[in-house]
Amino acid sequence: MATIITAAHYSIWRHLNDSMHAAQKPKSKLKFVTLDKESNVSTLWRREEFLRICSKENLTEKAQDIQVTILVKKSQEARYNLDPGSFFVNRFWGRRPDGVAINKALKIVYILEFKRSTDRDAGFLEVKDAEANEQHKSIISALKAAAPEWEFGLQRGKT
Numbered sequence: 001m002a003t004i005i006t007a008a009h010y011s012i013w014r015h016l017n018d019s020m021h022a023a024q025k026p027k028s029k030l031k032f033v034t035l036d037k038e039s040n041v042s043t044l045w046r047r048e049e050f051l052r053i054c055s056k057e058n059l060t061e062k063a064q065d066i067q068v069t070i071l072v073k074k075s076q077e078a079r080y081n082l083d084p085g086s087f088f089v090n091r092f093w094g095r096r097p098d099g100v101a102i103n104k105a106l107k108i109v110y111i112l113e114f115k116r117s118t119d120r121d122a123g124f125l126e127v128k129d130a131e132a133n134e135q136h137k138s139i140i141s142a143l144k145a146a147a148p149e150w151e152f153g154l155q156r157g158k159t
Helices: 002-022 056-067 074-082 084-093 124-146
Strands: 030-032 099-103 108-115 151-158
Touching: 056 084, 056 124, 074 084, 084 124, 108 124, 124 151
Parallel strands: 108 151
Antiparallel strands: 030 099, 099 108
8 A cells, every 4th residue: 555655646746846847937047956756865966056056075074963963763773783974974865855946046955845644634734844844954954054155945745
């Protein structure tokens, strides 16, 4: 069942992402850089437009400072115990937002996150917002520290 739900999530996300891209005005400076598939932070930082924001080394340093403040989940303990020194940096570079859009002219990067949810429960929107914020706060915090002249934000969508 989880596989079907995940497949539906990605199908809806791809449709939304394609629709946002198609709805752009021709003069828009916003570039969707993850249209074809999700990319982890490490893959994004191989792209020229991201290397212009800040160096991978600078971002690694800032990410390390932030990652060590985030608890190691039970499911991550085995990896942490194998190599505590590189665990936090690897966890950061492995983060995988649903999408990323960049406006180089305005120096803004948007982390795009799409959450499945149910509206049967009171407060479901707040729960999904909190999940998305928690999931990507380390990326946004590290980016803000490494490139203070840029703006970074989280844009959420829900079903």
